[in-house]
Amino acid sequence: MKPIEAKNVNVYYGDNHVLKDVDITIKENSVTAFIGPSGCGKSTFLRTLNRMNDYIDGFRKKGKVYIDGKEIYEKKVRVEELRRKVGMVFQKPNPFPKSIFENVAYGLKIHGIDNKYEINEAVEKSLKQAALWSEVKDKLDKPALSLSGGQQQRLCIARTLAVKPSIILMDEPASALDPISTAKIEELITELKEKYTIVIVTHNMQQASRISDRTAFFYLGELVEYGKTSEMFTNPKEKQTENYITGRFG
Amino acid sequence: MKPIEAKNVNVYYGDNHVLKDVDITIKENSVTAFIGPSGCGKSTFLRTLNRMNDYIDGFRKKGKVYIDGKEIYEKKVRVEELRRKVGMVFQKPNPFPKSIFENVAYGLKIHGIDNKYEINEAVEKSLKQAALWSEVKDKLDKPALSLSGGQQQRLCIARTLAVKPSIILMDEPASALDPISTAKIEELITELKEKYTIVIVTHNMQQASRISDRTAFFYLGELVEYGKTSEMFTNPKEKQTENYITGRFG
């Protein structure tokens, strides 16, 4: 199965040609890391995969993006359904200013689930999956903002899991966290990949190397190299990749 | 010479005992890195060195801090003079919303220098020292905020250099930057240590290992280990340090 397949994707912001002919197929139940210098289009491409760019002024796209074999930019596609299936976790932990419980339950309520029992079940399960349950089970009604940064980020992941996505996109999910929280998130990602397809943007090459199975290196809007992480970091094929990962650049 | 010497420093925020009996002597013309988990007191100790904590409610300090052999918390010490001597660079680039030139000239003007020629000279020199001159020399009157993040951070360093400090404190100066900008800042720090004593707080252990001569590991407000960086990262003396740098923690 190919959960994500992009064909010849070009993205423009106004006149700014941000992604150029990106072709990529992402494997199921694996962690794929996007790396590359700032502004190379990593986030843009990630957000193209669940149409989070739709609201940005001047956004235009050419080419095709298939999720589970279906073109997601087709008219009839319901973007809300798509985003439910393709969850997203952001750079800075952004819990809703509500209780911990409400944060996780939000997605369910939004999608019309209002059976209390069902919601309780799902909240607990998601929090367990996100390895947060033991830390918060006694204070589910406390405000989410009272959690530490790392816990907040795991809460955001739990929140995403609650709506049962099959793909999770993460845009630098640990860059605002300290090393210990980062380690926890990385561990979590490694665990989650058994059930989910995970795509992660990271500025931290060590992180990419640690947690990902495959790495995609973007440069100036182009997908320069894409392959197994272990190969990429021991023997990249492209000179540009090598220069980037060894810190020789520009 | 011992540019910085702390003796038995204890710091409290209200009832919160944040630093416990910290004893450290920092060498001249070297880079000293402070590492440790979030909340262990790195920033607090750094800010104790140029009395930036003075404005924080509930801040109390015991013990002595000597800069160039003088106790800096004595009544007669002029804190403005101290801070001029002990410059500071912050986590997020924080240029003033003024022109590039004004940013660097600010410190000089503040300290009563108004000879135009002198200011021009100093601005150019500082920007050159901060390895930014070639990038900005044609647009000194452009707003500083139009620079990229990495350039902004180098501008902040230039701004600090302009008032001729002998010590530069940096609190995670590259944590908001992408790898390429980070590399530039690190290179700059390595160059600057020939003339300045540099103390840097960092969450990034690779960074500490790359650029510092000595490393201090803080944990729960205590200075657990302090020594040569190369020793610390190959053969730390304390188990806690080893656990922290190898990612085994908590």
Place this chain on the structure above:
Amino acid sequence: GQKGEQESTSGNEAKLTGEIKIDGSSTVYPITEAVAEEFRTDQPDVKVTVGVSGTGGGFKKFGRGETDINDASRPIKEQEAAACKENNINYVELKVAYDGLVVVVNKENTWVDHFTVEELKKIWEPGAQEKITTWNQIRPNWPKEKFNLYGPGVASGTYDYFTEAVVGKSGSSRGDYTASEDDNVLVQGTSGDKNGLAFFGLAYYEENKDKLKLVGIDNGKGVVMPSVETVKNGTYSPLSRPVFIYVTDVAAKRPEVSSFVNFYLSNAPTLVPDVGYIPLNDDEYAAETAKFTSFGKPQ
């Protein structure tokens, strides 16, 4: 829309209900308010409301049939009458009281004892603007100091009346005087200004006697000081004016309205002085009552 209901069509003793809408002059307001208040003890179920849109504002509503009674500090004007006609509104004008205008100066002013109407005209006429500015231009033996004039706003009925009476044409006066719609403000102004000279309603003087010096008017028949008596008997002229209420024919046919108007006229002799105005003579009130009664009769 009038909601007046007639539960009983005959008998004075009958409990009346319904609503009477009154609007108009702020000068007349205290009188109408007093009447309405007293009327309530008689007919507690009649809702009488009184507004203060000013005579002009009141007539505008009156002319559209939005109100039953309009308080007026001057007679209706041609345009306003035309508007009433256009909307098929017939009305009756009822004089209800007199309002005296007083001319006052500062307490420290030792020289002014009285003004002749001519002198007032000389001070206030449009031509005086920027020419007549010092006391000695009025009477040579008065000091050669600049005087400061205070008066009601040019949009007020009081101002209209004063200019008409003194200068001869309504709204015709010099422009360089200080105006305020609030007579208390004028009191304040004059009492704080040694060279101040003001005119406003008698009631305001009555309340501030200790702060101001009243000036008598010589209208050719000797100096007359304004007082209830002199106004009432017409000797204090030309600076006293009648104030009115106007009632529409439609409203007058409603028992609660006719009952109210009659109550108004019959209680005016006691209530008018109570709120600081000067009542008409009893005869005059009788005449007004008669005028209203005959108006109420179907033609």
Place this chain on the structure above:
Amino acid sequence: MSNVKRNRNIDTAFKYVGIFFTLFGIAVLFVFIINILIDGLTRINWEFLTNLPSRRASKAGILTAWTGTAWILALTALIAIPIGVAAGIYLQEYGRKNRIARIIELNIANLAGVPSIIYGLLGLEIFVRLMNLGGSLLAGALTLSLLILPVIIVATREALKAVPNSLREASYGMGATKWQTVWHQVLPAASGGILTGIILALSRAVGETAPLIVIGALAYVPFVADSPLDEFTVLPIQIFNWVSRPQEEFLVNGAAAIIILLLITFVMNGIAVYLRNKWQKKISW
């Protein structure tokens, strides 16, 4: 170095200047309040609050005035809040950054600067005449609603602007629609700011006199309104009426009524301050 010393002296000097002016502001406030209290406090008692207007100052009360004010407040809130907040939401969350949005924005800024009396004239033409509401509570509330609409819209927009975009993205990212996002996340997060704005706007409405006189609010109303179509008076009109009477006792009544009006304003401002503090404390992104 003398330079450092000079800078320090300037610093200290400014501190005292700052304290002086701040205290000056407070002093003026106290002068007002004390002045008013001295004039009016003796007049305030239960009867004053429950009596109908009267020609006798000592018997006159403000029952109809304060109930009218309460009515107006409630109706204005009912009308202005939904419309104002909705318009704010539209402009901030839905409106694309195009010319029309800019025109609306500029238009709102302009409306905020239009003198209230002109709103009175507008209300007179539209609500009293055109819609045939007469000088009713509803007409007054509608007029005041238009008057404070710009304030509410601007406050709403500012509060919405302060909600970080990350919150919206988080919601969209979970498959929420735009309205779900606005309703469940953005609005609650901005509610403190919006409420503050609303209350400040309403407390402005409470003090308005001129536009209500223009649309025909009455001075003498001897009954408490029981429907929005009833006629009414409000505290400011009562005050305005009393202070322009010649009799000293009415001036005292006026002062007493001002105390009541100030009290209402204080309470509302207090609520606003409370909400703002709570909001600032709770939301620290």
Place this chain on the structure above:
Amino acid sequence: MPAIEPELQALKDNVLDMLALVRNQMIKCKEAIHKNDVSLAEEVIREEKNVNTQEIAIDRDCENILALYTPVATDLRLVLATLKMTNDLERIGDCAKSIAKFLEEDMKGLPKHWLKDFALEDMLETLVSMLKDMGEALRKEDTKMALKTAKRDEQLNDYNRKAYKTTAELIKQHPDSSKTLLTLFSLTRDLERAGDLTKNIAEELVFHIEARVVKHKKSK
């Protein structure tokens, strides 16, 4: 638990496996001599490939860990020690192969007592037991035991020293078989060297655990 932990564990296991493999080779050589069974020697030759493959695999693992997990301190020393150990083990494996080759080619025509004279079996016995104990020491990360085991290479040195004499005498007696004898002589040298290499492994373990470089200490 950091992500590197299982990787390091696997690395350790692989080294122990490789050590076991090499030891097995030596045991087979010993058995071949003991049972005079050429087929066992052939097996050893065939299996030598595995040792090499193992070495390359472990080296690759080390490289990956270094590239992907940025180990420091003890973790880093483990990887470095592993790199050296596999090198050592591979060379010990080579030694086993040399012996096996010799046995395959020459054992049949060989006077029985020659092997005895060169004490080949005893040397192998010693080496095998050293390797066994060294494996134990590695598993337990017991540096004392490792160093104690390493000391036993003296025994091998002794055997080797004796071999000079044996070789000279036998060549005198059997000048035609001088080539075979010289090969046997070489083998004892190889075995002695294998002992050295085993000692090296102990030194690497000390380096990993105690961050102490003991190598060359004695030789200075």
Place this chain on the structure above:
Amino acid sequence: MPAIEPELQALKDNVLDMLALVRNQMIKCKEAIHKNDVSLAEEVIREEKNVNTQEIAIDRDCENILALYTPVATDLRLVLATLKMTNDLERIGDCAKSIAKFLEEDMKGLPKHWLKDFALEDMLETLVSMLKDMGEALRKEDTKMALKTAKRDEQLNDYNRKAYKTTAELIKQHPDSSKTLLTLFSLTRDLERAGDLTKNIAEELVFHIEARVVKHKKSK
């Protein structure tokens, strides 16, 4: 320029230095034979310490670079290759020491032609020139040249093969000097092995530059 760059450069320089040092040892051995000068051999023995020190220093540098600079890809391979190269070089150094020791002890009493018979000087000559070319190849990072140079170890193998015959014959002729002769025999084996180690260096270079593992390829 990343901070690691000067470190890597220093590492390369140090390896070249170490190679030069080892080569020098070999040259001195050769000269000692050529000039019949024991003092040169003594020098070699004295200097052997330096080689060991150099090895430990470079290993430590590698460890530091790995711990402090987290090299990846080609940088990492350079460090790994360096680790192996120093190991090889140290062993080559050991070989030089063995030769020097022998010369120191036995050269005086030795019949001149024996050294000729064992072609020690020629072997040393070959090895020195191989080391020289290998140094060049390393400096230029020229893998072709390195592999070509490595091929020359065949020559050393040939000499070693001949040594069997020579040893057997000479022992027959001079049974009393059998120990000396066996030692000479061992030295040729050591030199042959030094050739192998030089070849290994070439393989490490290939690994560093081309990320290709050539080791054990041939042997499979």
Place this chain on the structure above:
Amino acid sequence: MKRSAEKGIEFGLAFSGLITILTTIGIIWVLISESWGFFREVPLSDFLFDTEWTPLFSQKHYGILPLLSGTFLTTIIAIITAVPIGIIIAVYLSEYAHKRFRRNVKPLLEILAAVPTVVYGFFALTVVTPFLQTFVPGLGSFNALSAGLVMGIMIIPVISSLSEDALYAVPKSLREASYGMGATKFQTSFKVVVPAASSGILVSIILGVARAIGETMVVAIAAGQQPTLTLDPRQAVETITAYIVQVSLGDVQHGSMEYKTIFAAGITLFIFTFLLNNISFWIKKKYQEKYE
């Protein structure tokens, strides 16, 4: 289904936004329809350049200049009073004062803005004017100075509160940067924080100006209602708003020429505030481009 609901909601919201446009149209319509008649009779040149405004007198002049000058004069005085004091208070509260002091004082000051303006009017007339008369020669009982000053006091909280918000919102990092270089609080406040918050401060000033321009009761009570073309603050003046109240609450016949003048004045005021708003809009935009 879900989609149509979304569309419906969006439409409803848009409609609410439209109401503001309708309001403006309504205002413009009322203003224009009533002032139409006025401008048919009074040539625009008279309106703009005649130096007298006496539409209620028998000798009628329709020059708006005196009203404009009155508005201008009182506003300027108010601004001159309020801006420095407001900003000083804002800086003091945001940069110097203790958190608790700030928390308590700010709402207190805001109450100043909530006091009914009638009260201010009487305050100006009965307290400020007599006080000023003791040392300002030639000061009338009604004057622009006193009204302007009191209006200034009234808008101090508008400026101080909004400016303080803007100052407070300046990131702490900027202050730390300045302190870190050895700057004093004063230097930091005025060289870094105030410039950084300048757009917010500017907005507060503009709101203050708008409030001053639109303010009615204070000027109606304390400035006198005498349209004089003067810039002498000791004189009595009349502002546009004061004139509008004067006429619309007075006894003028509706539909008459006199009545129409208030719409002519109103439209002038409207255009005035419109221009002011546009200028502030423009300034804000320019600032944003420069620093964000």
